[in-house]
Amino acid sequence: MVAFMVQLVFCLLVNNSMVSNDLATESQNQLMEWRLFVGHNAKYYDEISDTSLVARVCDGTLTLSRAASQASAYDDMSGYLGETLKDFTGAYDGRILCLLCLLLWSFAIIQELNSIRLFCNALWSKTT
Numbered sequence: 001m002v003a004f005m006v007q008l009v010f011c012l013l014v015n016n017s018m019v020s021n022d023l024a025t026e027s028q029n030q031l032m033e034w035r036l037f038v039g040h041n042a043k044y045y046d047e048i049s050d051t052s053l054v055a056r057v058c059d060g061t062l063t064l065s066r067a068a069s070q071a072s073a074y075d076d077m078s079g080y081l082g083e084t085l086k087d088f089t090g091a092y093d094g095r096i097l098c099l100l101c102l103l104l105w106s107f108a109i110i111q112e113l114n115s116i117r118l119f120c121n122a123l124w125s126k127t128t
Contacts, residue, residue: 004112007105031073 038044039054046056 007108007112027073 035054039057040052044053
């Protein structure tokens with residue numbers, strides 16, 4: 001029972017302090033508007049590299065004179081989601097780490113429930 005309480009407190013702490021929706025619907029809409037009206041605007045087209053502002057943000061170019069917050073948001077998202085799995089080099093991304101943590105936590109819960117079942121069976125056999 002103590003292990004269950006510790007796990008519950010851990011889950012509450014993680015939920016309250018580490019889980020945040022940085023990309024709420026409003027932020028997603030603003031990023032979409034930025035991409036349509038600023039990122040692909042001809043005024044910000046770079047003739048030297050022959051790329052749009054959006055392409056430079058997605059490429060992680062260090063020559064950006066603007067769009068720093070969009071580049072930061074893109075870095076955060078690509079860091080969590082990982083790269084494409086062309087040659088399985090991006091297989092260890094945030095989604096797999098999250099699934100691994102959930103799987104291990106589920107095993108711990110199953111083990112705790114089994115211990116509780118065995119304890120209740122022992123109590124039941126003592127009383128009868």
